[in-house]
Amino acid sequence: MVTTTPNETRRRAWKAAAAVTDPELPMLTLADLGILREVEVSEEGAVAVWITPTYSGCPALAEMRVDVDRALRTAGFDDVEVRTALSPAWTTDWITEEGRRKLTEHGISAPGRAPARPSGPVPLTLLPTRTAPRCPRCATADTEELSRFGSTSCKSLHRCRSCLEPFEHVKEI
Structure with a gap:
C-alpha cells in the first residue's frame, strides 16, 4: 500500500483544481486567472476548495464550481466541497504572467494594473474608466x-x- 503525506495529498488536490479551465476564457485555467484561492484536505481526506469569482454576479460561477468538483472526484477525491470566497474581492492583478501570455496568444488584450482601491467609502464616479x-x-x-x-x-x-x-x-x- 502506498501512503502519501498530507502535503502530497493537498498538492494533488490543488493540481486537479488548478487545471480546471474557465468557462468564458477556456485558454485559461482557474489558477491562471487567480480564481483558485485555497485548497485544504482534512485528516479524513475531505477536500475544501475556495474560488473567488471575477465579480459577485459572475454567471460562470456555478459552472466553475461543478467543474472543480468533477475534476477532484475524477482525481480520486470522494468528499469534495467547493466554496465561494468574496473577500478579498478578485482583481485582474491576480492573473498570472502565464495567464496574460495565453490571453495575448489568443488575441485578447491582457489587463494592465488594476486601479488603486481607496480604503473606506468608494467615491462615486459617473464616467467610465477609459x-x-x-x-x-x-x-x-x-x-x-x-x-x-x-x-x-x-x-x-x-x-x-x-x-x-x-x-x-x-x-x-
Whole structure:
C-alpha cells in the first residue's frame, strides 16, 4: 500500500483544481486567472476548495464550481466541497504572467494594473474608466474602444488603428 503525506495529498488536490479551465476564457485555467484561492484536505481526506469569482454576479460561477468538483472526484477525491470566497474581492492583478501570455496568444488584450482601491467609502464616479490597451496582434497602443462590453461583461471591444483588427480587452478590475 502506498501512503502519501498530507502535503502530497493537498498538492494533488490543488493540481486537479488548478487545471480546471474557465468557462468564458477556456485558454485559461482557474489558477491562471487567480480564481483558485485555497485548497485544504482534512485528516479524513475531505477536500475544501475556495474560488473567488471575477465579480459577485459572475454567471460562470456555478459552472466553475461543478467543474472543480468533477475534476477532484475524477482525481480520486470522494468528499469534495467547493466554496465561494468574496473577500478579498478578485482583481485582474491576480492573473498570472502565464495567464496574460495565453490571453495575448489568443488575441485578447491582457489587463494592465488594476486601479488603486481607496480604503473606506468608494467615491462615486459617473464616467467610465477609459483605457488604451495594446493590440495583442501588433502591440501598438494606437487603439480605440468600440464597445464598453465584449462577449462577456468583463471584456470590452477595441480596434487597432494600425493593423485595423478588432480585439477584446480584459477590463482592469
